[in-house]
Amino acid sequence: MMPDMNQVGGAPQAWQPQEKVPTVMLDHVSKWYGNIVGLNDVSIAISGGVTGLLGANGAGKSTFFKLLAGKLKPSQGTIRLFGTDPWKNSSPYSRIGYVSENEELYDWMTAIDFVATLARLHGYTREEALVKAKNVLEFVDLADVAHKELGKFSKGMRQRVKIAHALVNDPELIILDEPLQGCDPLARTTIMNVIRELGAMGRTIIVSSHILQEIERITEQIVILNNGRLLALGNVHAIREMLDAHPHKISLTTNQPRELAKKFIEHDDVFGVTLPTDSNLIVQTHNLGAVHQDLPQIILDSGCMVTAIDNPDDNLESILGYLTGGQ
Amino acid sequence: MSAKDRPLVDTVYSKLDRKATAIFEFTMRQYRTRLSTWATLGVGALILMIVMLFYIEGMTETIEAVDNDGDSFDSDNDGYVDGQELLLGTAINNPDDHPGLLNPPVPPDPPEKWINEDDFDVKSIGNSASYGNDDDGDCQVRVGQVGFDDYTDDNNNGIDCDIKIRESFNRYIIDKDPNVDEDPDEDAYYKETVHRGFILGFGKIGFVFVLGIFLPLFLATGLIRDEMSGGTLHYIVAKPISRAEVLTYRLLGYIGLTWPYFAVLTIISAIITGLMGPGEGFFRFADLFLWFGIFIATILLSTAYAAIFMTMGVIHKYGMIGAIVFGVWEFSMAITSVFSPETTVTQLSLARWGMIIVDGFATITWPDSQLLVALGQSVTVTNWDFGFSYESSLEGADILEGFAHKTPLTGDPIIDILISCTLLFTITVLTIVIGQSIFKGKEID
Numbered sequence: 001m002m003p004d005m006n007q008v009g010g011a012p013q014a015w016q017p018q019e020k021v022p023t024v025m026l027d028h029v030s031k032w033y034g035n036i037v038g039l040n041d042v043s044i045a046i047s048g049g050v051t052g053l054l055g056a057n058g059a060g061k062s063t064f065f066k067l068l069a070g071k072l073k074p075s076q077g078t079i080r081l082f083g084t085d086p087w088k089n090s091s092p093y094s095r096i097g098y099v100s101e102n103e104e105l106y107d108w109m110t111a112i113d114f115v116a117t118l119a120r121l122h123g124y125t126r127e128e129a130l131v132k133a134k135n136v137l138e139f140v141d142l143a144d145v146a147h148k149e150l151g152k153f154s155k156g157m158r159q160r161v162k163i164a165h166a167l168v169n170d171p172e173l174i175i176l177d178e179p180l181q182g183c184d185p186l187a188r189t190t191i192m193n194v195i196r197e198l199g200a201m202g203r204t205i206i207v208s209s210h211i212l213q214e215i216e217r218i219t220e221q222i223v224i225l226n227n228g229r230l231l232a233l234g235n236v237h238a239i240r241e242m243l244d245a246h247p248h249k250i251s252l253t254t255n256q257p258r259e260l261a262k263k264f265i266e267h268d269d270v271f272g273v274t275l276p277t278d279s280n281l282i283v284q285t286h287n288l289g290a291v292h293q294d295l296p297q298i299i300l301d302s303g304c305m306v307t308a309i310d311n312p313d314d315n316l317e318s319i320l321g322y323l324t325g326g327q
Numbered sequence: 328m329s330a331k332d333r334p335l336v337d338t339v340y341s342k343l344d345r346k347a348t349a350i351f352e353f354t355m356r357q358y359r360t361r362l363s364t365w366a367t368l369g370v371g372a373l374i375l376m377i378v379m380l381f382y383i384e385g386m387t388e389t390i391e392a393v394d395n396d397g398d399s400f401d402s403d404n405d406g407y408v409d410g411q412e413l414l415l416g417t418a419i420n421n422p423d424d425h426p427g428l429l430n431p432p433v434p435p436d437p438p439e440k441w442i443n444e445d446d447f448d449v450k451s452i453g454n455s456a457s458y459g460n461d462d463d464g465d466c467q468v469r470v471g472q473v474g475f476d477d478y479t480d481d482n483n484n485g486i487d488c489d490i491k492i493r494e495s496f497n498r499y500i501i502d503k504d505p506n507v508d509e510d511p512d513e514d515a516y517y518k519e520t521v522h523r524g525f526i527l528g529f530g531k532i533g534f535v536f537v538l539g540i541f542l543p544l545f546l547a548t549g550l551i552r553d554e555m556s557g558g559t560l561h562y563i564v565a566k567p568i569s570r571a572e573v574l575t576y577r578l579l580g581y582i583g584l585t586w587p588y589f590a591v592l593t594i595i596s597a598i599i600t601g602l603m604g605p606g607e608g609f610f611r612f613a614d615l616f617l618w619f620g621i622f623i624a625t626i627l628l629s630t631a632y633a634a635i636f637m638t639m640g641v642i643h644k645y646g647m648i649g650a651i652v653f654g655v656w657e658f659s660m661a662i663t664s665v666f667s668p669e670t671t672v673t674q675l676s677l678a679r680w681g682m683i684i685v686d687g688f689a690t691i692t693w694p695d696s697q698l699l700v701a702l703g704q705s706v707t708v709t710n711w712d713f714g715f716s717y718e719s720s721l722e723g724a725d726i727l728e729g730f731a732h733k734t735p736l737t738g739d740p741i742i743d744i745l746i747s748c749t750l751l752f753t754i755t756v757l758t759i760v761i762g763q764s765i766f767k768g769k770e771i772d
Contacts, residue, residue: 090570093565093567118562120349
């Protein structure tokens with residue numbers, strides 16, 4: 001068989017996946033580094049749609065992704081991508097795009113060069129790779145800087161180049177490890193739009209973050225990891241409802257906390273009020289939504305001056321705290 | 328689309344070579360953008376060219392002609408040097424007896440004619456029992472003379488005024504009758520031996536060893552390791568390409584950079600030594616064969632080292648340390664191999680096999696090197712230094728003796744070259760296979 005020295009062949013033949021298997025399947029997967037547990041007995045199957053992987057730093061998100069990317073070998077359990085073990089066989093990667101959390105790029109390459117060179121590893125010819133690279137750079141809105149060196153790119157641009165390189169093979173599964181990290185708000189919005197758009201195109205997307213609000217803006221389907229364990233899995237609303245079973249807190253800063261406390265205690269859904277300082281009031285409730293709805297009226301009725309309203313629950317740590325039983 | 332409809336070029340092989348060329352080109356371009364690449368290549372070329380200057384200096388200086396047999400001296404001051412008087416049968420110590428009084432009278436020779444007048448006549452050695460020729464006749468005139476005749480066949484081979492050469496333990500023993508081939512051309516001998524010694528030493532140490540090990544040390548150790556440490560390896564690994572292929576194609580990128588570099592340096596060196604070297608033609612074409620051998624030895628050894636260093640880099644992030652330790656071992660073995668190739672322990676090194684390739688090509692190019700050494704050592708030169716005299720063999724003989732060796736394996740240069748090339752190639756392939764399997768099992772953080 002003659003090698004294709006002139007690089008004029010047609011489109012590469014795609015590797016054929018097994019039919020009717022989940023895109024991503026982890027079965028009792030554990031991964032530990034010496035004595036440190038990275039991932040602990042995780043079983044999950046993901047097919048289609050955008051899935052948010054939520055967890056604090058060190059919760060095992062990157063371990064999870066590195067296992068999917070074939071960079072790490074599971075200590076226990078089995079991983080299948082399109083029914084194939086990614087550690088032993090690299091063929092599923094023809095249908096996968098992987099964006100690592102690592103921010104290193106080949107700074108000496110231009111964006112189009114970088115994307116096209118890596119596209120050729122999918123088996124495309126030089127010309128095919130260039131066309132594909134041009135398309136994906138356009139998709140992530142970097143067409144005008146395609147011939148600029150990566151070393152001169154901003155953080156948001158670098159993230160987008162990484163995403164572009166992962167999209168070049170038209171992947172069915174896209175894995176994005178902290179794609180919003182270190183980006184300014186504008187870049188965040190652009191990247192979120194790109195991810196949503198890809199989701200709308202019917203791809204399976206797994207995106208990780210340690211910030212709930214970010215994930216909420218991208219998807220409703222989330223997976224929560226904590227200390228290497230799979231903590232919750234499902235719709236973001238379902239998780240919210242689970243959270244509602246736990247008391248929520250609202251913190252108010254006011255000049256008359258005692259007056260305001262009297263008003264709040266009358267509300268049906270409020271079961272407790274504390275006054276940690278002279279100007280501070282904490283309201284405890286099982287129904288955050290209802291209290292939030294009535295909050296303006298209560299404040300108006302009391303005639304107190306409220307300078308700040310804060311929802312201390314609305315961060316990942318406290319949510320994880322509730323889910324793990326208030327530890 | 329069925330396999331039948333698929334275009335012929337669009338097969339698993341074509342995909343394979345697309346990936347191969349992608350990584351090959353990428354590796355070459357990556358080398359090109361690194362300052363360390365240019366520094367390594369530049370320093371290597373600079374050092375070689377500086378050493379080359381010593382050669383040029385050696386080739387341009389002239390060794391003063393020495394009258395080893397003293398026959399350019401006119402003992403009786405009659406205007407005729409002793410050599411001419413001896414040849415024509417007049418007395419060397421009687422001013423009233425000289426060839427000018429013969430009938431017809433012979434004009435006196437200029438004294439220079441009797442310096443370097445009896446050069447080596449043996450060019451190659453066969454089955455003959457007798458070699459050499461008494462060009463100036465100072466042995467021949469003694470034949471039949473009373474008192475002298477007993478000393479015209481010192482080597483007892485029944486032939487007057489010749490040289491007997493025999494081989495003993497891979498060395499030539501030169502057994503001369505007196506005054507035969509006793510006044511060679513010092514300058515020609517020095518240039519020939521230094522030329523050969525230089526190419527051998529320069530080729531073995533400079534090319535095969537120094538370039539052969541330093542280039543892979545600096546350019547191959549990081550082929551995979553740098554990508555691992557830099558966190559960029561996942562761009563290549565999380566692709567439909569096996570890690571074994573990645574490793575192989577990265578090494579191909581190294582080959583693509585270094586082989587042409589070695590070729591260019593070899594050609595430059597071959598041109599300089601070919602033009603500057605002694606000889607009747609304007610260029611020593613025969614030497615090109617040896618330069619080809621030096622090139623072969625360099626690329627084989629350097630690629631073997633590259634595979635080893637790259638694998639060390641895959642194994643551990645401090646693989647460079649292992650590579651340096653290995654390099655020190657190879658260095659000591661290389662030096663040992665250059666000067667005493669028979670040393671057994673050198674068989675455990677790679678460098679030795681590279682040296683054997685050079686020795687093999689040198690033996691084919693210059694089959695008479697050992698003979699040249701023996702002839703040079705058969706002449707005794709009296710040197711004067713600070714008023715003291717000391718005797719030595721012909722200048723240049725020791726240099727050539729130091730660097731020119733027969734191949735130590737079977738003794739047949741062609742077979743020894745083949746054995747060494749096969750061995751180095753096999754080690755390279757084995758190391759690549761080991762490196763591939765280690766890389767496959769390596770977790771990348």
